[in-house]
Amino acid sequence: MEEPKFVERRKAPRDRVPRGTKMAYSLGTAVDMWGLWLYPAVAFAVFNMYLGVEPWLVGLALTLIRVWDALIDPIVGWLSDNLRTKWGRRRPFILIAGIFSGLCLPILFLVSPSWADAKFLGVSAVFWYMIGSTMLYYPIVSAFTVPYYSLGAEMSPDYHERTSIMSYRSMTQKVSELGNFYALRFTNLAWFLIPGTAQKNTLLGMRMYTAILGVVMAIFSIIIFFRVKERYYETVVVKVKEKVSILSSLGETLKCKPFRQMMVMGGAFTMGTSMVGSLGYYATVFYVAGGNRISGDNWQFWMGVAFMVGGLIGVPLHKFLADRIGNREAAVVACVIGICGYGGSWFLYTPAIKWLQTISSGLMGMAAASLWMLHSAIGADIMDYDELNTGRRREGSFTACGSYILKLGNSLGYYFSGLILTWSGFTWKVNVQAPQTIFWIRASLASLPVVGLVVAIIFVMRVPLTRQKSEDIRDSLEDRRGTV
DSSP, X not given: OOOOOOOXXXXXXXXXXXXXXXXXXXXHHHHHIIIIIHHHHHHIIIIIIITOOOHHHHHHHHHHHHHHHHHHHHHHHHHHHHOOOTTOSSHHHHHHHHHHHHHTGGGGGOOOGGGGGOEETTEEHHHHHHHHHHHHHHHHHHHHHHHHHHHHXXXXXXXXXXXXXXXXXXXXXXXXXXHHHHHXXXXXXXXXXXXXXXXXXXXXXXXXXXXXXXXXXXXXXXXXXXXXXXXXXXXXXXXXXXXXXXXXXXXXXXXXXXXXXHHHHHHHHHHHHHHHHHHHHHHIXXXXXXXXXHHXXXXXXXXXXXXXXHHHHHHHHHHHHHHHHOHHHHHHXXXXXXXXXXXXXXXHOOSSSGGGHHHHHHHHHHHHHHHHHHHHHHHHXXXXXXXXXXXXXXXXXXXXXXXXXXXXXXXXXXXXXXXXXXXXXXXXXXXXXXXXXXXXXXXXXXXHHHHHHHHHHHHHTTOOOOHHHHHXXXXXXXXXXXXX
8 A cells, every 4th residue: 555645734824933033032042152152162271271270170160060050951941831920931031041141151250360379179279160150150041041942942833934943043053153262362352462471361351252242142132032922821831720840840751752862862962072172172273273372263263153154054954954854864964964074174174274174163063053953843843742642831841851961961071071181191381282192182073073973863863753743743732722
């Protein structure tokens, strides 16, 4: 008997989200990028190369920070799922936490250089400042990011429109991410150079830079609050009066098999890439730029530009592929591109032709932006799958659990990157590193992410939510509780 062919659903006008709303929503990626990911992007340069904290301690600090951050996320997700206000359950968090996360961002760099030689419990006082300041700051950012990403899954019930929303978010994220790459170049400006020396005041530069970014973060949070509405709130959410305990909510979420498969996929990619994220900077500075740190910082900015351009090209390309072959299959293509980018870094990071490294960075950016766009789109379908089985909309719980796994993988990656630097014999005191140090930095950069991406391919293809299955789930939900 011949298999029935898939008949694509025409996108109803009620399913569409206005372009201006998508653009307003996508501004929140700046709060996420600068609030959560700027700090680890510059931590090794600021705290190891500038203040002299040992790299394994910097890696350990970033690990402990992420573990703490990941523990906070489920609490925020549970609170967000159960909040009932006239402004919805996500938008109050987005407004208040977004403003405070922006205004408090410079606190992360208010450390004194004189603390570098001070010891507490046998460890640098700067290490303890890293732990204390981030443990106070990151819960504020989590109170923005978990409701923000939960809101994205609620903006449309349509399979293709969800991918479109995530594509807007991913493209804007690439622009925001450029701010992380520009940070160290900003500290190279003449304002921050110490007179009579070739040295720069990196801490002062970072404080000024984060103050500027913080104001932008606060403004963007206000725009999102007023421009983006919560689609499911009035129709579905307010009808559910009982509150589910946090442990019960997390338990039910983790019982969802497709969700677990996506978490393995995302965790493998995150751990593999974050493990060498900082090593890419060291490879640029100490191999490609020959130890010239100012030149390396400038090249790091252009690597960021290439990363952004790759993402801006990759997102619409993979949106096109997803519309035609499905989200899972498009995710596999993104992983293959990532394998080419990271594996090719062995050949493309070369002092002979410095700009070749930007090709590698562009492929990495294309893979990362596309993969997270598709990861979020598939995640929204998984939340529909869960609603069909449980009768509840629990975007906050799914976002929080997913964030926990991804951040745990991220934190382990940062820890191992610090260990790799220490094990390879890296020392911040010299500009020319030993040949074996350079070899292990480059070998790790070219191999470890490839392993993570292969695991990601295996698990994303195990997710059973094809385009046809997702459409069937939506039909069943609308038959049960009506349209949204």
